[in-house]
Structures are given as structure tokens and as C-alpha cells.
Amino acid sequence: MKESGRKQGASSPCAACKLLRRRCAQDCVFAPYFPADEPQKFANVHKVFGASNINKMLQELPLHQRGDAVSSMVYEANARVRDPVYGCVGAISSLQQQIDALQTQLAMAQAEVVHLRQFN
Template sequence: MKDMSSGGGRKQGAPSPCAACKLLRRRCAQDCVFAPYFPADEPQKFANVHKVFGASNVNKMLQELPVHQRGDAVSSMVYEANARVRDPVYGCVGAISSLQQQIDVLQAQLALAQAEVVHLRVRQTASAVSGHGLSPHSPSNSGSPSSNKFAVSHQPKPNIFEVDNMAVDQANYGETCGHANLISGFY
């Protein structure tokens, strides 16, 4: 029979060892480095970390870190181990690649939507200008017919489609630059 009062157990009144000590079939000491991060009720959490990293390596990593950074380190190891168990070949890289592809698709959709907004605004502006008699070719623009002829002959009518193409080109240019920045930031 174990004597819990001698300090041999992890905590008084808590006879169950942490998930790590339980899996490793060893006694869970009161100062067990695994106990705060791998509770007894989450055995799969440590099982995956142990399978991918090994208990000895995890122990070394945790011992080398300050206490305030250990929780984040364990969270990262658990995430990476779970990803590796789900996808033994690519692990986290597979998840990152999938998310990167989603970002690329969404950025392309956003660029198209922005180009469409610009196109519609230009079209709306052009129809408002021509609908209110404010075009440079309108006789109501000036009092004399000779100045109107001057305006028509020396001021070409703006081509709306060139402006639309320019807006689409700008959207594609931004998409290309954004994609290049993402790629350079990824490597």
C-alpha cells in the first residue's frame, strides 16, 4: 500500500498520475514536468506527442524553457503531433499549404470584385455625365457654336473601356504583388 503522506505521490488525495506518467508506466512525482500540461483525463494528447517527439525529447524541451513559455510550447507540440498523426507525410505543412491555397483563391475573388466595383463606378459616372448634358460635345456647354466645334475637334471623347481595362490591370497588378509578397514571406 502506498503512503501518500511521505510525498511519494503527486498530490495528496489525487492518486492518479498524469497522462505522461501513466503512459510511461512510472510514478508521477510531485514536481513532474508533464503533469501541468498533460492531465490524466487527456491521455491521447500525450500519446500523440510521445509518438511524434518522444518523451525524452519533450522532457528536455520543457526543462530548458522558462515556466511561462512551457504552456505555449506544449500547445505547439500537441498541434504539430496531431497534424502529423492525421497526415503522416506532410503534417503541419499540409495544413499550411491548404490554407495558403484558400487565401490565394479568396484574394483572386476579392481582386475581381474590386475591379467590378471600379467598372460599375466608371460606368455610373459616365452615364451620369452623358445623362445630364455635361459631355464635352454638348451644345449647352458654351454659348457659341464655334467654341463647341473647337471642343469637339481638340478634345477627344474619353474611351470608357480603356479606363475599365486600366482598373482591371491595376487589380491584377495588386493581386500579383500581393501573391509575390505572400510567397516571399512564406519561405
């Protein structure tokens, strides 16, 4: 049974405390979201946001919103690691360009269908 991201009785620190080289307390705010077996997850978030800022953000949120906040931070951090300049905005821009190109192709195909129906 898991409790606070660690097995009961285990002294293994969460990924955050391990990276920060500190003792992982029973009420560690990071433990439920950054398990020890996913060290890169916290490493990227720490690199982009900093441990202090992550801690502040999580402390200010109600418990039921923290998981979604961590997911968002992880997504943004991973995007920022892949593309340090644009991060998520670069991914969104790329997807928008793909949508625009596909909509143009669709409009051309629909126009061709209308044109072919006129002559049949």
C-alpha cells in the first residue's frame, strides 16, 4: 500500500528529495507526485521551475488540484527541455500549422468533389 508516494516503513526518498539531497519527510509535498522511480520527471521540472517555486505552487493549491498542476508542470518542463526557446508554444504553433495545412487540403478536396459532381 502506498502512502505519500512511498511504501509504508520505507525510508527511500522521493525523486525530489533524492535530487535535492535531503531527508524525505512523511508529509513531503513532492512525494505523491514525484516517485523515486521517476527521477527525470522531477529533474526536468526542477530545471525549468526550481524546487522552491514548485513547492510554493503546490502549497498554494488545494490537494485535489495538485496532481493536475504537476502534470502541467511536467508537460511544460519536458517541452522546454526539447525546445528551450519556445517550449509548449512551439509545439502548439507546429500543431496549428498542421491544422491549417490539413484544412487547406480538405477545402481543395471538397472543391474538387463539387467540381466533379457538376460534370457527372
